[in-house]
Amino acid sequence: MANDKSLIEILKSRGVSRRAFLKFCTTTASMMALPPSMVPAIASAMENARRPSVIWLSFQECTGCTESLTRSHTPTVEGLIFDAISLDYHHTLQAASGDAAEHAREEAMKENYGSYLLVVDGSIPLDNPGYSTIAGISNLDMLKETAKGAAAIISVGSCAAFGGLPHANPNPTGAASVADIIKDKPIINVPGCPPIPVVITGVFLHYLTLGTIPELDGLGRPKAFYGQNIHDRCYRRPFYERGQFAETFDDEGARAGWCLYKLGCKGPITYNACATMKWNQGTSFPIESGHGCLGCSEPRFWDMGGFYTALSEPTLDVTRAVGVAAAVGAGAGLAVGAVNQIKKKRAQSNHETVSVDDYKEDA
Amino acid sequence: MTSAEFLLWVRGPGLQIAAVIFAFGIILRFFEIYMMGRKKNLSAKRAGGTAAGFRTVATRFLPADSETMRRSMFTVVAGYIFHIGLFVTLFLFVPHIELFGALTGLTWPGLPMPVVDFFTVISMIALLGLMWQRLTKPVLRMLSTGHDHLVWTLTFLPLLTGYLAYHHLFLPYTWMLAIHILSVELLMILFPFTKLMHAFTLFVSRWYTGSMAGEKGVKV
Secondary structure (H helix, E strand, O other): OOOOOEHHHHHHHOOOOHHHHHHHHHHHHHHOOOOOOHHHHHHHHHHHOEOOEEEEEEOEOOOHHHHHHHHOOOOOHHHHHHHHOEEEEOOOOOOOOHHHHHHHHHHHHHHOOOOEEEEEEOEEEOOOHHHOEEOOEEHHHHHHHHHHOEEEEEEEHHHHHHOHHHHOOOOOOOEEOHHHHOOOOOEEEEOOOOOOHHHHHHHHHHHHHHOOOOOEOOOOOEHHHHOOEHHHHOOOHHHHHHOOEOOOOOOHHHHOOOEOHHHOOOHHHOEOOHHHHOEOOOOEOHHHHOOOOOOOOOOOHHHOOOOOOOOOOOOOOOHHHHHHHHHHHHHHHHHHHHHHHHHHHHHHHOOOOOOHHHHHHHO | OOHHHHHHHHHOHHHHHHHHHHHHHHHHHHHHHHHHOOOOOOOOOOOOOHHHHHHHHHHOOOOOOHHHHHHOHHHHHHHHHHHHHHHHHHHOOHHHHHHHHHHHOOOOOOOOHHHHHHHHHHHHHHHHHHHHHHHHOHHHHHHOOHHHHHHHHHHHHHHHHHHHHHOOOOOOHHHHHHHHHHHHHHHHHHHHHOHHHHHHHHHHHHHHHHHHHHHOOOOO
């Protein structure tokens, strides 16, 4: 693909006015928690940016991340920016298949060695390479080979970032995340099941305009998008504070929009932008639709004791183990008690009766 | 280990281990105490002991006399504040009720969060005050053992970490929640084998004392 057009030229050809473009740059700056002074820098960087080559690898995934990005809503500036990158390899979106497709990947790697962006969605099976292959190449080999020449890697979706659904207990394929395998490249985790489209493009844009990796949290997620706690930002939080909870999905509390904590909402342990950026062009987010947060942008979210189990409840059965322990405790208590009684009786039988007279004799 | 994995461990295997040791220990101690038995009372009963036992359970909630009250005012007041605060925090905080519900099937209404928060804070202040007294009063200091400090710490940590978790202070919530649960598990593991056992033996021993006095004809 030709990399000769700048982003702004591409956007112009798609009918994006300069005003809309600058507005977008301002929104992006605020979204990425950058100072307003960065707006001109973003604008000029974007005006001059050449189409970067992007290789998108899909491993053990459901294509939901791609769907999120491409089918979320009517074309927006973010969507057009995504069009403006040179997406040289993407199973779902590319026209080519078979050898031609693999050839496109090899070509893009050769031409842009050291400078292309590698996007991965899906986890990588480590147990048996045959669990997931593309053109006869195992996911592990393809990732290692493609990662070598990448400038940076973006792990899109919870599967690529943390292992996601394939990694869920009992993890039959030995699924691993990109960061579990690749240790020598900058990796940006953009988790979510799927991630918010604007967050995916926001991360692209940050890299595109500033040429740097955004500031990341302890889990490798950009702080600008994953710095906020869902529970802290939830519009239902006042109900939590007041102690007003929906007990079922169709009770009075649920209808009144009360807190969904008891119905298993994982908002308190989830860091994502859903509560602020929302989905479908800012329409709503899961909690607003009456369902608790699944915590999909967090590691191991499938194993958090069930989607409908409150966060304070145990993830494993405790009652049976406690019953057995109590029975063993009773047995041990009886045994200790019996030993104590034997000791007491022995002491009693060994007890010699003495009288005042005995002491008199001694004296 | 990520915070999620840590949280998963404390909510799963960690809780199982703690609950098993807790249940084992409590039942063991009860059987052990019960089997110690009592010497047969050879004297004729002067009155019934049962009612006197229950009366004593109730009357011991009040300080014995004005002199005790005068000398130990701080201990009595701070002790009450701490115990009431702990009770409210433990049993009337909705996420805790959810846990008890999952374990026993029993649930009850909770209090609004800021109310529970208030009780958590006052019980922590009371505990700090009691520790300050323990460290500064020469007699108390001499009487204090490592056991006392251990028990104080085991009780204080769940309150502190729970407070920090609720307010999303210091560490991301997932970490703090996991540390909070871990601190409770430590408390559960050591509970049956320390002075903390008094929570279970308190009323039994009060009743015993009262009933023995009652049988001897002492007015209680």
